[in-house]
Amino acid sequence: MSWHKGFRTEPPKYRPVAVVDIGSNSVRLVVYDGLRRSPSPIFNEKILCGLGRGVATKGKLAEDGMTRALAALKRFRALARQIGAKHVYALATAAAREASNGEQFIARAEKALGCNISVLTGKEEARYAALGVMAGIPEADGIAGDLGGGSLELIDIKDGKLREGVTLPLGPLRLMDLAGGSIDKAREIVDETFAKTGILKLLKGRTFYAVGGTWRNLAKLHMAQSHYALHVLHCYRLSKPQAMSLSGLVAGLSPTSLKEIREVSKSRSDTMPFGALVLERLLAHSEAKNVEISVYGVREGLLYAKLPARKRESDALLSSCWDFARRYARSPEHELELCDWTDQIFGPGKLAETEQQRRLRYAACLLADIGWRAHPDYRAERSLSMISQAAFVGIDHPGRVFLALTVFYRYDGEGEEGDDLDHLLDDEDHQRAHLLSSMFRLAYILSAAMPGMLPKIGLKMGDNKTLVLTLPKKLADLGGERVDKRLAGLAAELGRTGKVLIS
The missing domain is CATH 3.30.420.40 (ATPase, nucleotide binding domain)
Structure with missing residues (x-):
C-alpha cells in the first residue's frame, strides 16, 4: 500500500x-x-x-x-x-x-x-506553547520557552510528549515595573528566579526552543549581522555563545539605540532589552547546547490541540507540500505517482537513504511542478523563491534549501547555483538534489505532467553499470532524442550508462 x-x-x-x-x-x-x-x-x-x-x-x-x-x-x-x-x-x-x-x-x-x-492558567499557557513547538518542530527535544509581556512559560519536550513545566514572572513588562526600568535591578530579579528553577537543569546538552516576538526580533538581528541568506525565522538556530553574545549586547542597549536598528520592531524597543536579558541569563544558568526559534506558539498550539489524533500525527511538511501540489501543480495525482516512480531507484537494495532523506524526496516530488505557470525563463527562480520562503514547518533550514534547489535544478538543467542558498547544503545533499532533479527532468518529458503514465514506465539500475528505462510497446513512441539525452544525464549522475528497453 x-x-x-x-x-x-x-x-x-x-x-x-x-x-x-x-x-x-x-x-x-x-x-x-x-x-x-x-x-x-x-x-x-x-x-x-x-x-x-x-x-x-x-x-x-x-x-x-x-x-x-x-x-x-x-x-x-x-x-x-x-x-x-x-x-x-x-x-x-x-x-x-x-x-x-x-x-x-x-x-x-x-x-x-x-x-x-x-x-489560561500558567500551566495551560505553557502546554499550548509547547504544543505549538511540537506542531512546528515535531522532532523537538529540549525546553520550550514562551516569553510574553507578563510571564515566561517553560516546559520540557521529549519523545513527542510534554513533561515538566513551570510559569515564571519574568515577562519584560513585569520586569520593567518591578525593576523601575533599571536593567541592573532586573538582572538581579532574573538571576534570583532562575537560581530556584530546577527545570533549567534539564537543558543540559539540549536545545532551547524560543517562542515570542522579542526573541524573534533577536533572531532577525542576528540574521542581519551574519548576512544569513535564508530569511526564515522558523528553525533558525544559534549556538549558545552566539545567543548569549547577542542577547547580552541588546540587553545593554537603550530604547533610543534600538529604534535606529532596522531589523528591530520600533514598538518593541522599550521591552526588548529586558526580553534579551531574560534569554542571556537563562542560558547563563543552564548548559543548553543551542537556541532554536519557533514561530509556532500558543495560538498554533491551541489549534493543534483541536485536531483529531490522526491529523496531529500526520507529517507537517508533507501535509504542507501536498496542499501546495493541490493548489499549484498541473496534476496532483501525477506528483503522487512521481513519489512512487522514484521509489524504483531509492530504498532497500537500491540507493541507500535515511528516513529523513526519503521524507524530503517525497516532499520534493510534491513540489516539483509548482512553477509551471511562470514564464519558462523564470520557472526556476519562481520555484526557488516559493519553496525557500514558504510557511513550511516540520523542516530545518538545510532541508528547506534542499527542496528549493532540487526544484530549481529541475527547471534549470545547467545547474547554476540558486541565489546564495547553496552554501547551506553540504556536498552530499547537493549531489542528491542534482540526482533527484535529473529524475524529475526525465519523468516530465515522459509523462507531460499527466497522471497514468509513470506507473507504466520502469526505471532500474541494471547489470554492467546500466540504468534501464523500460517502456511498454504501447508507449514506445515516447522514446526519442530528448528522452535519450535526459536518461544519459541521469545515468551519468549515477556513474552508469543509460539504456532504453521496449517490452
Missing part, C-alpha cells in the same frame, strides 16, 4: 479559522486558512496595548490599555466576520488572569469580540 493512499486530490477548501490572543503586551488577531495540520496565516494584526504594564506593582490593568484593547477587539470581530471565519477562538494570558480587574475586563472584552474568551 502506498504511503499516500487516501490522499484527496481536489484543492484544499478555504475554511478560515481565527485566533485572538490577548496578551500582556499585545492583542493580536491571526486568521488561518483552516483547521489543518499546517495552517497558513492569511491575516495577522496586532495592537501593542500594554495591558500588563503596571500589573506587577499596582495589581490592575491600566485604563488606557483596556481602552485600546477593547477598540482592537471590536475591529477584530468585524475583520473575522468579513474574512468569513466561522470559528473564533479567543484566549487571554498573564495580565488578565493576575489583575484584580481582570475578570471585569474579560466580561467587557467578550462583549466587544462577540465570543467567549478563555483565560
Whole structure:
C-alpha cells in the first residue's frame, strides 16, 4: 500500500479559522486558512496595548490599555466576520488572569469580540506553547520557552510528549515595573528566579526552543549581522555563545539605540532589552547546547490541540507540500505517482537513504511542478523563491534549501547555483538534489505532467553499470532524442550508462 493512499486530490477548501490572543503586551488577531495540520496565516494584526504594564506593582490593568484593547477587539470581530471565519477562538494570558480587574475586563472584552474568551492558567499557557513547538518542530527535544509581556512559560519536550513545566514572572513588562526600568535591578530579579528553577537543569546538552516576538526580533538581528541568506525565522538556530553574545549586547542597549536598528520592531524597543536579558541569563544558568526559534506558539498550539489524533500525527511538511501540489501543480495525482516512480531507484537494495532523506524526496516530488505557470525563463527562480520562503514547518533550514534547489535544478538543467542558498547544503545533499532533479527532468518529458503514465514506465539500475528505462510497446513512441539525452544525464549522475528497453 502506498504511503499516500487516501490522499484527496481536489484543492484544499478555504475554511478560515481565527485566533485572538490577548496578551500582556499585545492583542493580536491571526486568521488561518483552516483547521489543518499546517495552517497558513492569511491575516495577522496586532495592537501593542500594554495591558500588563503596571500589573506587577499596582495589581490592575491600566485604563488606557483596556481602552485600546477593547477598540482592537471590536475591529477584530468585524475583520473575522468579513474574512468569513466561522470559528473564533479567543484566549487571554498573564495580565488578565493576575489583575484584580481582570475578570471585569474579560466580561467587557467578550462583549466587544462577540465570543467567549478563555483565560489560561500558567500551566495551560505553557502546554499550548509547547504544543505549538511540537506542531512546528515535531522532532523537538529540549525546553520550550514562551516569553510574553507578563510571564515566561517553560516546559520540557521529549519523545513527542510534554513533561515538566513551570510559569515564571519574568515577562519584560513585569520586569520593567518591578525593576523601575533599571536593567541592573532586573538582572538581579532574573538571576534570583532562575537560581530556584530546577527545570533549567534539564537543558543540559539540549536545545532551547524560543517562542515570542522579542526573541524573534533577536533572531532577525542576528540574521542581519551574519548576512544569513535564508530569511526564515522558523528553525533558525544559534549556538549558545552566539545567543548569549547577542542577547547580552541588546540587553545593554537603550530604547533610543534600538529604534535606529532596522531589523528591530520600533514598538518593541522599550521591552526588548529586558526580553534579551531574560534569554542571556537563562542560558547563563543552564548548559543548553543551542537556541532554536519557533514561530509556532500558543495560538498554533491551541489549534493543534483541536485536531483529531490522526491529523496531529500526520507529517507537517508533507501535509504542507501536498496542499501546495493541490493548489499549484498541473496534476496532483501525477506528483503522487512521481513519489512512487522514484521509489524504483531509492530504498532497500537500491540507493541507500535515511528516513529523513526519503521524507524530503517525497516532499520534493510534491513540489516539483509548482512553477509551471511562470514564464519558462523564470520557472526556476519562481520555484526557488516559493519553496525557500514558504510557511513550511516540520523542516530545518538545510532541508528547506534542499527542496528549493532540487526544484530549481529541475527547471534549470545547467545547474547554476540558486541565489546564495547553496552554501547551506553540504556536498552530499547537493549531489542528491542534482540526482533527484535529473529524475524529475526525465519523468516530465515522459509523462507531460499527466497522471497514468509513470506507473507504466520502469526505471532500474541494471547489470554492467546500466540504468534501464523500460517502456511498454504501447508507449514506445515516447522514446526519442530528448528522452535519450535526459536518461544519459541521469545515468551519468549515477556513474552508469543509460539504456532504453521496449517490452
